[in-house]
Amino acid sequence: MKDKILFLPLGILFGFLLSRAGATTYDFYAQLFLFQDLQLLWVISVAIVVGLLGIGLLKLTNFKALVGGKSIDFKGKPYRPSLIPGAVLFGLGWGLAGACPGTVLAMLGEGKLGAIFTIFGIILGTYLYGWQVGLRMDTKPQPSADQIIVKPDIIS
Amino acid sequence: MTEVIVWDGWIGGIAIGLYAIFQVWLTGKLLGVSTGYGNLCSFTSRLPFFHRDSYSQPNNWRLWFLIGIPLGGLMASFTSPESLNLSFSLGDMYNTVIPKPIWLRGLLLTLGGVLIGYGSRLAGGCTSGHTITGVSLLNWPSLVASAGFFIGGTVTVQVMFNLLV
Known part of the structure; x- marks a missing residue:
């Protein structure tokens, strides 16, 4: 856990690069989804190709992390039923706010004050998810209660 | 800006x-x-x-x-x-479709943020974790999520710029 402080300069570098890449410029989001200017599509697709090559190289050489020396876990995020609806909801917000979770933080640093609202919203949305997960956990051990609630729906 | x-x-x-x-x-x-x-x-x-x-x-x-x-x-x-x-400017393009009053602008951006936050937790990641990292790993759920991101983004922006203005 000592390496966590390393992520402060890493975050600074990432935020700086997002800005230089145009990912903190609202107009590029509108132009991307109107298919007028593919600046951000270039950024994303070239980044993926570079990442693909780099990760391939790290895998081939069985590289250990420089800090900590552990071998790197390249396991991808799993599929789950909520993935597609979640991704589309994310996209709807992405287009509306003209920002994503990383870029909106860099926008705040650039003095784009609308980012304050978007960041507040992201925290709120994350909280909403955590709250919903909690509800599901609370109801699980009481299947009889669920049946009582479900019955009137079936009749109607 | x-x-x-x-x-x-x-x-x-x-x-x-x-x-x-x-x-x-x-x-x-x-x-x-x-x-x-x-x-x-x-x-x-x-x-x-x-x-x-x-x-x-x-x-x-x-x-x-x-x-x-x-x-x-x-x-x-x-x-x-x-x-x-x-x-509080949102750049030339978004300024034309997002109302100027700060409370309304704030409300819409907050709504956008809620969709981003809630959606990314449902999907398990965002443009960084799924699109850049996940697709680089050739992880197929990340590719599906990325397609969903782009579909959602296109729907909002097309509606905002073509139907509302």
Whole structure:
């Protein structure tokens, strides 16, 4: 856990690069989804190709992390039923706010004050998810209660 | 609004791709941002979700990464020819479709944020974790998620710019 402080300069570098890449410029989001200017599509697709090559190289050489020396876990995020609806909801917000979770933080640093609202919203949305997960956990051990609630729906 | 220097798309792509590799090479941690917003919830919420699994120790690398990114934005604006300019402007295009009154603008951006935050938790990641990292790993659920991101974004922007104006 000592390496966590390393992520402060890493975050600074990432935020700086997002800005230089145009990912903190609202107009590029509108132009991307109107298919007028593919600046951000270039950024994303070239980044993926570079990442693909780099990760391939790290895998081939069985590289250990420089800090900590552990071998790197390249396991991808799993599929789950909520993935597609979640991704589309994310996209709807992405287009509306003209920002994503990383870029909106860099926008705040650039003095784009609308980012304050978007960041507040992201925290709120994350909280909403955590709250919903909690509800599901609370109801699980009481299947009889669920049946009582479900019955009137079936009749109607 | 602060006008920042913007590189050509492919140069920006190389830079961000190299960054993603550099991070994992240095720290062994794959690039991702949206999970970190849950760390912020851990400090104020007692909901169990924000105190287990990835959130069992909320003062972790994701928190420091999230603190660093705005500072990077600040540096990017300081190194641009125009000085830092605090503004609620959303740029030429969004300014034409998003109403000017600050409360309405704030409401819409908050709604956008809620969709981003809630959606990314449902999907398990965002444009960094799924699209850049996940697709680089050739992880098919990440490719599906990325398609969903683009579909949603296209729907909102097409509706906003073609139907409402």
